[in-house]
Amino acid sequence: MKNMIDIKENERLSVMNHSCAHMMAQAVKRLYPNAKFWVGPVISEGFYYDIDLGDEVIRDEDLPKIEKEMKKIAKDGKRIVRKEISKAEALEMFKDDPYKIDLIQDLEDGNITCYQQGEFIDLCRGPHVDTVKELKNFKLLKHSGAYWKGDANNKMLQRIYGVCFETKEELEEHLNLLEEAKKRDHKKIGRELGLFMMSEYAPGMPFFLPNGMIIRNLLENFWYEEHTKENYKFIKTPIMMSKELWEVSGHWENYKENMYTTMVDDREFAIKPMNCPGSLLVFKNALHSYKDLPLRMGELGQVHRHEASGALNGLFRVRTFTQDDAHIFMRPDQIESEVMELIKFIDRVYSVFGLSYRIELSTRPEKKYIGDLAIWEKSEKALADACVHAGKEYKVNPGDGAFYGPKLDFHIKDSLGREWQCGTIQLDMNLPERFDLSYVESDGSKARPVMLHRVIFGSIERFIGILIEHFAGHFPTWLAPTQVMVVPVHYEKHVDFASEINEKLNALGFRSKLDARNEKLGYRIREAQMQKVPYQLVIGDGEIENRSVTIRKAMSKESITMPLDEFITMLSAEVKEKRL
Structure with missing residues (x-):
């Protein structure tokens, strides 16, 4: 598997994605004339833009429409032109956009740079690519809500994410990696x-x-x-200490807005x-x-x-x-x-x-x-x-x-x-x-x-x-919540030996469970695989007769049979040495 590229750390891709954010904003403005824009930075995954669409809401089905308009803009091939204007000119130019006015007011007096392509112009330090025709290989990835300036007391804006590459092949590779990353999402696997x-x-x-x-x-x-x-x-x-300590350390002066404070006996404390x-x-x-x-x-x-x-x-x-x-x-x-x-x-x-x-x-x-x-x-x-x-x-x-x-x-x-x-x-x-x-x-x-x-x-x-x-949730055996799942083929015939194995493993300090439910063998093995248990031990007639276990490892369809004591020795070494 190829490594995912950090767009922000790649100079060429960073410039392309910044330009593509502007092209997306231009397309959004064409489709939603009342749109107002906050910021559109480059991030490790590509770019995003925070947009105020008034009462209108972006839905999944709207992303292809925006992409279609972006393709038209790229095909037109307009040049991206850098302009320098005064702060007063910038305030006049963006007078109808409160978000841009907020940005401009925070800037020092002097010339401000803007970039224009076709009818669209935006505040920006740059740099950008020369023409929008360089931005053909892009994909809008998702949308979400985002509070203005990240503050929950402010208005909720709509954030659209995208990514841009030089070639179609690079884009497809990246999208495949994003799909893999989605499968590995720790929130999903954690649940x-x-x-x-x-x-x-x-x-x-x-x-x-x-x-x-x-x-x-x-x-x-x-x-x-x-x-x-x-x-x-x-x-x-202690988890909570008085204001005086945080004044000595400098946190009270420099970090108070990020601290949780409370009063105890008329004295101010902070967690x-x-x-x-x-x-x-x-x-x-x-x-x-x-x-x-x-x-x-x-x-x-x-x-x-x-x-x-x-x-x-x-x-x-x-x-x-x-x-x-x-x-x-x-x-x-x-x-x-x-x-x-x-x-x-x-x-x-x-x-x-x-x-x-x-x-x-x-x-x-x-x-x-x-x-x-x-x-x-x-x-x-x-x-x-x-x-x-x-x-x-x-x-x-x-x-x-x-x-x-x-x-x-x-x-x-x-x-x-x-x-x-x-x-x-x-x-x-x-x-x-x-x-x-x-x-x-x-x-x-x-x-x-x-x-x-x-x-x-x-x-x-x-x-x-x-x-x-x-x-991807498949933890090394030493770290896995359940290390072994013991699965008898038939309850009546095989559960006693399966229980004996399970008890022995737990007595030795391993994390083992017994799945003796009245379900088909394949179902129980599949569930253990889905739970990402490193080892499934299948116990049937042959295993009872030879005091052995048939082992199936996570992420594998193959199985191997070995004496129980040999498996325990192998498992002990794997856990003790923290093998991957």
Whole structure:
């Protein structure tokens, strides 16, 4: 299977899709003369445009009509012309479109760029293709509602998604991959396998069901085991802390609009949106020597962040999630060696799931940053050298670091070639200062530690969503909610031995179930396959006579017979070694 292309990251396709968004808007304006347009950006999957159609509603059957009009526009082959106009001219030109007026008013005084093709003109920085005839290979994918500016208090607009490629073959390939991605949708599979649910009573806050809790607990246990090997100390910090703490950390000033707050005994509190302030309080609670460093603190901490309702998406975008946080306090001379070991650690964790990745180094912002320039340069060099010494290539993102320090981002690639930013190693020169942290140097003087924020999964919930789609629900045996389904051919003749096998497997710590329902054998096997159980064991006369099992693996129509003890040995090794 070919990898899905990230349109936004491909320079040529990004330009084409941006131009195609304009062409779609032109077609919509022809078909719906009263249409008004908000924004039409390029995204990883192609493009979309948010449109106000007044009382009219886009339906599935309207997309082919819009496509037909787009084909006419492409066939006409008009040039796409860049124009520069003043802010006053722009306000006059778009005076009947409140959405464009809103955009224009936010722009600085000076020339504003527009792009025009035929009768259609739109605000845009560009660039665009030369002519619309380059935009022949496109497809409108879907439509949905989207609140203006992502705010549920605003009007609901209509969003149309599409994608454009240079050739018909590339488009067809991409559409096939999109179909595969649809089959792997974690919301669909999560519902079918009983992994999680969402409720209108808690928007953006997932409910984990029994099967989902098995996966979650296994991931968390794996996390604890691996971190114990790396000498991490585990902590648990309160989920709600007072306003004063968030003022010290800077969250109250910079992040309050995303925080959930409440009053307790006439004192303002906030549910934590991040775990780091709690870790800082734990460090500050004790006296530390230079000999104690690096001090590695790990916390699976639940955080809450208010996200616009329109942005919520299954487990991928939620309002509460568990971060697999670690905060490492160290001496400045330990940065490179600590980061190098962290890269190796992250590499080991991702390899368990068969996930490849790439690393991006985000460096000092040009204007807004804190700390000494020499320290920034030394920190950036330490991160870069750590990658080199760990044998890893990296791409530099100039100026994309946080104001308080440079970082490494780990973009994992799933089985469809889609990238997900999960792991982060972030140096922080801000919080140790704000919390006045210190350790005692060899000469008895006080020194400021360097702080490093680090996640591997990122969010447990989101990582589970990624794994669901990566494996299409066919989890590796060690992670599967049910590992074995024992299926007797006939109830009366075979259920006793089947029950004995099921009980033995569960006693040995495997997750096994018995399906002895009065249903046809083929039906029960098919259902186990649909539930994506890694192993189905069929028990009939021959199996009873030889104390054997006939094994059928998930995603396979072939079967093999082997002694029960041999199967148990094989299963034990597969689970223990976390084989894929």
